[in-house]
Amino acid sequence: MSSEYLNLEEDTYSDSAYQEYKQGDDLVEWIKTHKTQEYVHLDSKNLNNDQVKVIVNELKANKQWKYVNLSDNKILGGTSGQYLADALMVNEGLETLDLSKTSLLDEGLQLISRSLKMNTKTHLSELTLVGNGITDVGCQYISEMLMENIALHNLYLDNNLIGDAGLTSLAVAVKINNTNSNPGLSHVSIKNNKISDNSVNIIIDLFENSRLDQLILDGNEISAEGIKRLRLVFADKLYAENLISLSRNPPEAGGVQGGGYALGLKG
Numbered sequence: 001m002s003s004e005y006l007n008l009e010e011d012t013y014s015d016s017a018y019q020e021y022k023q024g025d026d027l028v029e030w031i032k033t034h035k036t037q038e039y040v041h042l043d044s045k046n047l048n049n050d051q052v053k054v055i056v057n058e059l060k061a062n063k064q065w066k067y068v069n070l071s072d073n074k075i076l077g078g079t080s081g082q083y084l085a086d087a088l089m090v091n092e093g094l095e096t097l098d099l100s101k102t103s104l105l106d107e108g109l110q111l112i113s114r115s116l117k118m119n120t121k122t123h124l125s126e127l128t129l130v131g132n133g134i135t136d137v138g139c140q141y142i143s144e145m146l147m148e149n150i151a152l153h154n155l156y157l158d159n160n161l162i163g164d165a166g167l168t169s170l171a172v173a174v175k176i177n178n179t180n181s182n183p184g185l186s187h188v189s190i191k192n193n194k195i196s197d198n199s200v201n202i203i204i205d206l207f208e209n210s211r212l213d214q215l216i217l218d219g220n221e222i223s224a225e226g227i228k229r230l231r232l233v234f235a236d237k238l239y240a241e242n243l244i245s246l247s248r249n250p251p252e253a254g255g256v257q258g259g260g261y262a263l264g265l266k267g
Contacts, residue, residue, distance in 0.1 A: 021045065027051050028054055042070055067095065070099055071100035077105065113144065114145070117149055134157065135163075139162050140169045142170065146174060160192075162195065174188070174206060188214070191219045196220070213247065
């Protein structure tokens with residue numbers, strides 16, 4: 001972990017170099033003293049639109065902030081979503097962005113997806129969008145972005161409202177994304193959504209015809225019969241039930257090898 005790691009959770013560090021931003025603090029002054037940090041955690045800070053504007057204005061030019069966590073702030077509807085999109089359109093330093101539970105919804109996702117599609121100098125490789133009410137419509141926006149953006153490697157879409165149509169559009173985009181000379185998207189997690197047995201053939205085709213290293217589908221609406229169909233293609237043994245993870249390089253204690261894949265199902 002970098003020596004410049006900045007964690008703003010209470011009581012994590014007693015060193016005065018790690019100063020948590022707290023409600024009532026002057027955010028502009030706080031940012032001035034933390035411009036060269038790599039890891040910035042502003043999660044669960046009850047940020048408002050004006051504060052988001054200050055943060056994203058810094059993001060437009062700051063190349064030192066590599067990891068920014070804005071999760072668990074109900075901030076990205078309307079104006080704040082546009083502020084962030086404007087920053088992502090020009091940012092060249094950020095590598096990891098966590099926007100979990102920020103009330104993004106499909107409308108906000110459209111804005112940031114457009115920016116990540118158009119910013120050819122982005123270095124953002126990991127994007128977390130857990131728990132944002134994203135539907136198949138929002139998944140289409142992500143898909144359109146992935147057809148152009150080859151910087152993103154890890155995408156987390158857990159705990160949303162994505163169904164079979166969303167997965168279908170994502171699968172098309174991933175295969176196009178993976179045909180480029182650069183690595184492209186390698187890890188997708190879509191746990192706890194609304195994907196059903198109707199997507200089993202899509203899942204099979206996606207994993208067989210892309211360079212995805214891992215596709216995690218735990219907690220969707222795929223039945224035991226659907227799991228059986230996946231097992232026939234990707235593994236020769238079911239060692240547990242209900243949760244689905246496909247991996248080309250499973251952990252040592254993980255899935256069962258089968259034809260170069262592993263299908264992990266955990267109870």
